[in-house]
Each structure stands twice: as C-alpha cells, then as structure tokens.
Amino acid sequence: MLEALELLLDLQKIDLELAELTADGELLPERIQELEEEKERTNAEVVEREAELESMRKSRLKLERDLEDEGVKLKALQEKQLVIKTNEEYAALSHEITFIRQEISKTEDEILEIMESEGRGAKELDEAKQRAASLVAETDARIAELNKEIERLNDAVAIKADERLRISTRIKQPMLARYDRILESKGDLAVAAVIDGTCQGCFITLPPQMVIEIKRADHYIECQSCGRILYWRLEREDG
Numbered sequence: 127m128l129e130a131l132e133l134l135l136d137l138q139k140i141d142l143e144l145a146e147l148t149a150d151g152e153l154l155p156e157r158i159q160e161l162e163e164e165k166e167r168t169n170a171e172v173v174e175r176e177a178e179l180e181s182m183r184k185s186r187l188k189l190e191r192d193l194e195d196e197g198v199k200l201k202a203l204q205e206k207q208l209v210i211k212t213n214e215e216y217a218a219l220s221h222e223i224t225f226i227r228q229e230i231s232k233t234e235d236e237i238l239e240i241m242e243s244e245g246r247g248a249k250e251l252d253e254a255k256q257r258a259a260s261l262v263a264e265t266d267a268r269i270a271e272l273n274k275e276i277e278r279l280n281d282a283v284a285i286k287a288d289e290r291l292r293i294s295t296r297i298k299q300p301m302l303a304r305y306d307r308i309l310e311s312k313g314d315l316a317v318a319a320v321i322d323g324t325c326q327g328c329f330i331t332l333p334p335q336m337v338i339e340i341k342r343a344d345h346y347i348e349c350q351s352c353g354r355i356l357y358w359r360l361e362r363e364d365g
C-alpha cells in the first residue's frame with residue numbers, strides 16, 4: 127500500500143476517535159446544566175415553604191392583635207355595665223358583650239387553626255430542607271464527577287490532536303486538503319475500503335478494471351460515486 131495512504135488511514139482512525147470523544151464531551155455540559163436546574167428547583171421549594179410559613183406567622187400576629195383589641199373592648203363594656211342606670215341600657219350592653227365574646231371565641235379558634243398549620247408547615251419545611259441538603263450534596267458530587275470527566279475527555283482530545291498533527295505533517299498538503307475536504311462533506315469517512323469490488327463508503331459496485339488498479343495501489347483512486355479515497359482490503363476485519 128502507498129505510504130501516504132497508510133498515513134491517511136492512521137489519520138482517519140484518529141479522526142474517528144476524536145469524533146467519538148467530542149460526541150461524548152458534548153453531552154456533559156448539558157447534563158451538568160440539568161443537575162444545576164434540579165438543585166435550583168429543590169432550593170426554590172424550600173424558599174417557597176419558608177415564605178408560606180412567614181405569611182402564616184404574619185396572619186397569626188394580626189389575629190393576636192385583634193384578640194387584644196377585642197379584650198380591651200370587652201373590658202370597657204363590662205366596666206360600663208357596672209354603672210348602667212336603666213334596664214334598656216343594660217340589655218343593649220349585654221347584647222354587645224355577647225357579640226364581642228363570640229368575636230373573641232372566633233378569633234381564638236382562628237389562631238389555634240393557624241398555629242396547627244404553622245406546626246405542619248414547620249415540619250414540612252424541615253423535611254424539605256433535609257431533602258434539599260441531601261440532593262444538593264449528591265448533585266454537587268455528581269457535577270464534580272462530570273467536570274472531571276470533561277477534563278479527562280479534554281486531555282484525551284489534546285493527545286489525539288497532537289497525534290493528528292504529527293501524522294498530518296507527514297502527508298503532502300494537496301492530499302491532506304483532499305482528505306479534509308472529503309471528510310467535511312461526508313462527515314464520517316474520507317478513506318473507504320474496497321471489499322468484493324464494492325466501495326465501503328457508498329456500497330456501489332466498482333468497475334472491475336478500477337478494482338484491479340486499486341489492488342495494485344500505485345496511485346490514488348477516488349470512488350466515482352461518493353468521491354472517497356479508495357484502498358484495497360481483502361476481507362472484512364472484525365469491528
């Protein structure tokens with residue numbers, strides 16, 4: 127086989143490995159982004175529960191102030207009752223006192239209800255915080271692993287790129303340009319084997335005379351159909 131053709135095949139092997147490394151590497155930043163978003167969602171849940179709890183606390187404080195006001199009102203009415211002169215006034219006052227007592231009882235019930243909700247809310251907040259803490263720890267560990275993997279892939283790409291440079295400097299510029307152009311247009315292989323008279327790039331059957339020339343391998347031949355550089359291979363290799 128022509129030496130330059132062998133170099134092209136070496137180059138192609140490296141390009142395939144580079145393509146695989148790049149494909150592996152492309153998925154990782156996206157995965158990291160997903161994990162970051164998961165963390166944000168979990169933390170947002172904690173913030174939301176904290177806000178709910180705070181709003182319940184504020185409602186309770188308002189009710190407690192209402193209760194105080196109602197107590198003051200009741201006390202004033204009871205004092206007034208002591209100095210009342212007529213039965214009509216007394217009856218009207220009793221009516222007012224009954225009403226304010228109902229109000230107080232209602233406010234007390236509401237406060238109790240809110241306190242129960244606050245208890246539940248605090249418990250749920252605690253649970254949410256624990257969940258968030260363990261998820262964030264897990265996620266951070268996973269992100270660190272993925273970042274290491276990205277580093278590893280980048281190192282591997284750098285090594286392969288070095289190898290590629292070493293080989294490509296040994297290939298004549300027009301041939302290298304041809305290779306690069308075919309690779310760019312095909313996206314997979316620029317050099318294709320000929321097996322059983324067929325181009326393994328596009329699977330067209332080649333003219334017998336052409337196959338003989340390829341087998342002789344004393345000059346470059348491109349596939350008439352797909353344009354790939356052809357080389358002779360007796361049989362299929364495994365893998």
Ligand SMILES: [Zn+2]
Pocket residue numbers: 318325326327328329330349350351352353354
């Ligand atoms: Zn072809």
